[in-house]
Amino acid sequence: MTDPPQAKRRAVTIKDVARHAGVSQGVVSRVLNPGIGPVAPATRERVLESIKALRYRPHTAARELKSQKTSTIGLVVADVANEFFARLADHVVRAARSLDLGVLLTTTQEDPALEVGSVEMLMDKRVRGIIAAPTGRNSAIWREVTDMGTQLVFVDRTLADVPLADVVGVDNEAAAFDATRHLIDRGHRRIAIISGPLSISTGRERVAGYRRALEQLGAEPLDEFVFEADFRDPTVGGAVDALLALEAPVTAVVVSNTALAATVTRRLRALEVAIPDDLSIVVFHDAPWTALAMPAFTVIRHPMDAIADTAVRLLNQRLTTDPPQHGEHVRLTSTLVERASVATLNRGAR
Amino acid sequence: MTDPPQAKRRAVTIKDVARHAGVSQGVVSRVLNPGIGPVAPATRERVLESIKALRYRPHTAARELKSQKTSTIGLVVADVANEFFARLADHVVRAARSLDLGVLLTTTQEDPALEVGSVEMLMDKRVRGIIAAPTGRNSAIWREVTDMGTQLVFVDRTLADVPLADVVGVDNEAAAFDATRHLIDRGHRRIAIISGPLSISTGRERVAGYRRALEQLGAEPLDEFVFEADFRDPTVGGAVDALLALEAPVTAVVVSNTALAATVTRRLRALEVAIPDDLSIVVFHDAPWTALAMPAFTVIRHPMDAIADTAVRLLNQRLTTDPPQHGEHVRLTSTLVERASVATLNRGAR
DNA sequence: TTGTAAGCGTTATCAA
DNA sequence: TTGATAACGCTTACAA
Numbered sequence: 001m002t003d004p005p006q007a008k009r010r011a012v013t014i015k016d017v018a019r020h021a022g023v024s025q026g027v028v029s030r031v032l033n034p035g036i037g038p039v040a041p042a043t044r045e046r047v048l049e050s051i052k053a054l055r056y057r058p059h060t061a062a063r064e065l066k067s068q069k070t071s072t073i074g075l076v077v078a079d080v081a082n083e084f085f086a087r088l089a090d091h092v093v094r095a096a097r098s099l100d101l102g103v104l105l106t107t108t109q110e111d112p113a114l115e116v117g118s119v120e121m122l123m124d125k126r127v128r129g130i131i132a133a134p135t136g137r138n139s140a141i142w143r144e145v146t147d148m149g150t151q152l153v154f155v156d157r158t159l160a161d162v163p164l165a166d167v168v169g170v171d172n173e174a175a176a177f178d179a180t181r182h183l184i185d186r187g188h189r190r191i192a193i194i195s196g197p198l199s200i201s202t203g204r205e206r207v208a209g210y211r212r213a214l215e216q217l218g219a220e221p222l223d224e225f226v227f228e229a230d231f232r233d234p235t236v237g238g239a240v241d242a243l244l245a246l247e248a249p250v251t252a253v254v255v256s257n258t259a260l261a262a263t264v265t266r267r268l269r270a271l272e273v274a275i276p277d278d279l280s281i282v283v284f285h286d287a288p289w290t291a292l293a294m295p296a297f298t299v300i301r302h303p304m305d306a307i308a309d310t311a312v313r314l315l316n317q318r319l320t321t322d323p324p325q326h327g328e329h330v331r332l333t334s335t336l337v338e339r340a341s342v343a344t345l346n347r348g349a350r
Numbered sequence: 351m352t353d354p355p356q357a358k359r360r361a362v363t364i365k366d367v368a369r370h371a372g373v374s375q376g377v378v379s380r381v382l383n384p385g386i387g388p389v390a391p392a393t394r395e396r397v398l399e400s401i402k403a404l405r406y407r408p409h410t411a412a413r414e415l416k417s418q419k420t421s422t423i424g425l426v427v428a429d430v431a432n433e434f435f436a437r438l439a440d441h442v443v444r445a446a447r448s449l450d451l452g453v454l455l456t457t458t459q460e461d462p463a464l465e466v467g468s469v470e471m472l473m474d475k476r477v478r479g480i481i482a483a484p485t486g487r488n489s490a491i492w493r494e495v496t497d498m499g500t501q502l503v504f505v506d507r508t509l510a511d512v513p514l515a516d517v518v519g520v521d522n523e524a525a526a527f528d529a530t531r532h533l534i535d536r537g538h539r540r541i542a543i544i545s546g547p548l549s550i551s552t553g554r555e556r557v558a559g560y561r562r563a564l565e566q567l568g569a570e571p572l573d574e575f576v577f578e579a580d581f582r583d584p585t586v587g588g589a590v591d592a593l594l595a596l597e598a599p600v601t602a603v604v605v606s607n608t609a610l611a612a613t614v615t616r617r618l619r620a621l622e623v624a625i626p627d628d629l630s631i632v633v634f635h636d637a638p639w640t641a642l643a644m645p646a647f648t649v650i651r652h653p654m655d656a657i658a659d660t661a662v663r664l665l666n667q668r669l670t671t672d673p674p675q676h677g678e679h680v681r682l683t684s685t686l687v688e689r690a691s692v693a694t695l696n697r698g699a700r
Numbered sequence: 701t702t703g704t705a706a707g708c709g710t711t712a713t714c715a716a
Numbered sequence: 717t718t719g720a721t722a723a724c725g726c727t728t729a730c731a732a
Contacts (some may be wrong), residue, residue, distance in 0.1 A: 011409045013725055024703045029727055034727075038701055055494075061414040062725035065708045070411070072454075072475075079440060086436035090429060093457050097464070102471055104422075107443050114447070121452055125410045125422075144405075148361075243402075262638055287611050287639070294644030302407040363709055374719045379711055386712075388717055415724045440701035 012054045021050035024301070032058060044270045064126070069156035072102040073315065074122035076132035078110050078231065083258055083287040083306075085133065088155065091308030092131060099316055101128070110231060112137040119145060129315045133157050136199040151318040155311045158201045158329075166314040168307055168330040172202050173299045175334040176209030179254050179282040182298070182336055184217045187345030188252040188280060192225040192243050194236060194264065196256045203228065206284070208314060225250060232259050237267035244273065251345060252280035261297065275345035286337060302334045356615040362404045382408060407452035414476065418669045423665065424472035426482035428460050428581065431635040433608055434654075435483065438505065441658030443486040449666055451478070460547070460581060462487040467600060469495060479665045483507050486549040501668040507551045507660045510681075516664040517678040518657055525650045525684040526559030529604050529632040532648070532686055534567045537695030538602040538630060542593050544614065546588060546606045554580065556606060556634070576601060582609050584606060587617035594623065601695060602630035608637045611647065626693035645690035652684045 014032075019027045023043060030037045031047045039047075050056070064070045075253035077085040078260050089105060096103045102193035103129060106118035115135050122130055134142060139161045145152050153166040176193070183191050193210045196203035207226060214221040224246065227239040243250050249252070255261045261283040267276070273279055275295055283290060286301035310330050364382075371563050373393060380387045381397045389397075400406070414420045416449045427435040439455060447454045454477060456468035465485050469492070472480055479501035479510050482490060489511045496514035503516040526543070534540050542615050546553035557576060564571040574596065577589040593600050605611045611633040615625070623629055629638055632639060636651035641668045 011725095013402050014727095015725080025726080026703060026728080027701090027707095030702090033727075043701080057470070057474050059415070059725050061411040061420070063727075064411040065409070065415050065710085067726080068708070075455075075726045080430065080443065081437050081440040083433070083436070086433070087431050087441075089436075089439075089455065090431040090457065093430065093455055094459075097456070097467070102454050103456075104452050105425075105439065105443055106447070106453070106709060107440065109444075117447070120407070125452060217701090258639075262642060265642055288609075289637070289639035289643065291429060292612060292615055292643045293639065294642065294646075296644075361709090364711095365709080375710085376712080376719060376721095377717085380718090383711075390717060391719080409709050412724090413711080415708090415726085416710045416712085418724070 012056045014056070016054055017047065017050045017056045019127075020054055021047045023047060033335075037119065039195035040045070050155070070126050070128055071100060072104055072125065072127045074104045074106065074118075074125075074127040074130040074132070076106050076108060076115070076118050076122070076130060076134070078133055079107050079133070080105065082232070084156075084285050087304045088133075088308050088311075091305060092312055094310035095309060099312070108133075109137050110135050116141050123148060123150065128319055129153070130302070131155055131311050131315055134159050136197070136201065151315055151323060152327075153311050153315045153318075155307060158204060160201075162327075164323075164325075164327055166318065166327045166329070167200070168310045168314060168332070170302050170307070170334045171331045172205035172334075173209035173212070175284070175336075176206040176254065177213045178209075178334075178336050179284075179300055180210045181217060182282065182338070183252045183254070183280060183342065184213065184219055184251075186342055189219045190225070190248060190250045190252070191219060192227065192250040192253040194227045194229050194239055194253060194255050194260055195230045196229065196260075198228050203256065206254075210254060218312050229256075229260060231257055234263060236260050236263050237270075240264055240267045240271070240273075244271070250279070252282070252342070255283045256279060258283060261290075265293065276341050280342040282336075282342060291339065293341075297341045298339045299337050300334045301337045304333045308333050352451075361409070362406045364406070366404055367397065367400045367406045368637045370404055371397045373397060381535045382420065388587075397671070410517075413597070418480055420476050421450060422454055422475065424456065424468075424475075424477040424480040425456045425484070426456050426458060426465070426468050426472070426480060426484070428483055429457050430455065430484070432582070434506075434635050434652075437654045437659075438483075438658050441655060442662055445662035458483075458485050460485050466491050473498065473500065478669055479503065481661050481665055482506055484509050485545070486551065500647045501665055501673060502677075503661050503668075505657060509551070512677075514673075514675075514677055516668070516677045517663060518660045518678070518682070519552070520657070520684045521650050522555035522684075523559035523562070525562045525634070526556040526604065528559075528684075528686050529634075529650055530560045530563035531567060532632065532688070533604070533630060533692065534569055536561065536630070536692055539569045540575070540598060540600040540602070541569060542577065542603040543599040544577045544579050544589055544603060544605050544610055546579065546581045546610075548578050553606065556604075560604060572685045579606075579610060581607055584613060586610050586613050590614055590617045590621070590623075594629075596612060596620070600629070602632070602692070605631060605633045608633060608635050608640065611640075615643065628689050630692040632686075643691075646689045648689045649687050650684045650689045656682050657674060658687045 014028050018028045030039045031044050080086050093103050108115040112135050115138050131153045133156045140158050156165045177308045195207050211221050229236045235271045283297045286299040290297040292301050362380050368378045380389045381394050430436050434519045443453050465488050481503045483506045489509050492512045499508040508517045545557050559572050631647045633647045636649040640647040640649050
């Protein structure tokens with residue numbers, strides 16, 4: 001009855017269905033795409049049966065070619081091994097599914113060249129839209145994306161000179177301010193920050209918030225307290241060494257993501273520096289494990305679900321209605337979750 | 351010079367390039383696909399220039415329609431928020447990139463219906479191949495995949511009745527045996543396992559290995575020691591309660607993945623049950639944070655990189671050479687990494 | 701209500 | 717070495 005498994009039989013096309021049902025291609029197409037034209041209930045039935053009998057499946061590429069519309073979006077993130085982006089990707093895929101959109105996943109590894117390659121692939125495949133966390137060093141290519149009429153939503157990070165893109169992220173400046181103030185409130189004055197690359201908006205914003213807190217609340221904003229690390233820098237342990245080797249070592253540090261925090265923690269353990277007794281830590285992003293760490297980390301919690309949902313919602317909005325002349329910017333707010341990685345110093349105000 | 355940003359200009363096609371370069375479409379196509387036919391160096395130059403000048407980009411869908419070959423593969427996993435699958439996805443995306451393959455990511459959330467939807471989408475898009483961690487309850491649809499000539503590599507899990515699929519996974523039976531033996535060696539006799547669903551091959555294998563160790567090494571394989579939980583079951587805390595409510599509570603438990611382990615740990619903390627003093631734990635999969643947990647978890651470490659690389663290699667092999675009549679099965683080996691979540695009991699052999 | 705046919709952007713065959 | 721031209725599988729006017 002059925003063909004032998006290996007016999008990669010010629011795929012059944014709309015023509016086969018038409019012949020089998022004794023109608024023309026056009027009719028079949030119309031039952032496939034209801035609303036495009038009338039079809040007699042009886043014929044419709046017959047066609048549907050033929051479709052089932054022949055196990056016909058429409059050929060997306062042909063459809064896309066004719067209709068000039070794909071049902072695919074692109075997702076461009078740094079690295080899906082990063083819990084933050086993994087969460088994001090999981091949400092995006094789910095949300096996209098409910099809109100009948102496929103998701104092409106690409107990663108930049110924070111490498112501008114890979115980013116360009118990703119974007120080109122997505123453009124060649126004519127995705128309807130892209131949700132992206134840009135590396136920050138390729139504004140031109142992103143501008144081309146919007147120029148071509150491909151809808152674009154930046155997530156987590158932003159690029160100032162891509163005006164047509166929507167942006168959804170958190171208020172990193174405020175979050176860093178809060179984190180720093182929390183430390184200052186606990187008596188810390190010598191506070192460091194291990195930030196992500198300053199080529200990325202989040203890195204810049206976090207350092208700015210950190211600086212503002214120090215200045216405003218009377219602590220010392222020393223340059224040697226600011227470390228710019230790659231988000232996945234495996235050598236960030238060196239920053240820890242430097243921080244502790246200072247004549248007057250820091251008593252606290254704000255760490256910009258969980259991957260960095262993991263590396264830092266490992267280094268501190270190796271050095272037998274106790275958290276929080278010898279060094280207090282606040283970490284950006286509340287990965288599930290931060291509560292399980294030793295000690296449980298005080299973190300800045302981002303509204304991950306809202307970020308992802310908003311990104312997809314904005315993209316879908318652009319896909320289904322006339323896209324606006326300028327990108328919409330959505331800033332969600334993060335909150336500080338106090339746990340056990342911050343010590344209270346009682347050496348009074350300095 | 352350039353169009354206004356919004357003016358979604360008609361996409362430039364190969365025809366435009368041909369006209370601009372003063373040649374025929376065929377020639378342009380031939381410079382685009384070298385090796386297909388001759389082209390004079392001078393013409394080639396001219397065409398290349400036109401391509402650049404017009405910013406021409408080939409239309410993948412058209413290409414695919416004509417050539418009946420896509421440059422996309424599908425990746426079907428349960429849930430990319432799960433660290434295991436996230437790692438896998440990250441690798442797959444990278445490896446695919448280097449083969450010039452796009453990756454369509456879909457998730458099943460362990461739901462057979464979503465799995466079917468994913469597979470249909472991928473088939474409609476005519477992906478060249480699929481790397482999948484099947485839910486275990488949809489053999490039929492996977493058989494259809496191979497019947498249609500789409501290459502298939504199962505990863506992590508396997509389905510017995512899909513003979514044409516390659517499989518790459520770890521030896522879960524042996525790993526569970528090792529984990530259990532480790533516990534027995536440390537003096538434990540009342541050992542539980544919180545396994546994944548038995549509808550998934552890994553769950554079955556792990557329980558089998560666990561059972562074999564108990565029987566072979568003289569501990570008690572009681573039915574009430576085996577808990578079948580969904581991999582992301584948020585109510586697995588209940589299993590913990592049950593285990594501890596036993597007349598003679600267990601002294602150790604093997605936990606089937608890190609998500610479950612996190613939930614279990616949280617529950618134990620709430621109950622003020624100390625790890626490992628009151629309960630020892632071995633966890634499947636060495637997520638980066640397991641070493642940072644309190645206490646650091648003793649884990650079964652899977653060779654993640656090898657798993658992902660092998661999956662892509664097998665798929666690529668099937669894509670580039672004549673696929674074999676039967677699937678290849680690759681079993682990699684996991685290793686036990688001893689840390690601090692297992693106590694040594696000194697109540698002698700019973 | 702249905703059929704016919706053009707055309708989406710490519711590749712590939714065949715003549716020139 | 718190049719140019720016409722026919723598909724690929726589908727959607728969509730338009731005609732019947």
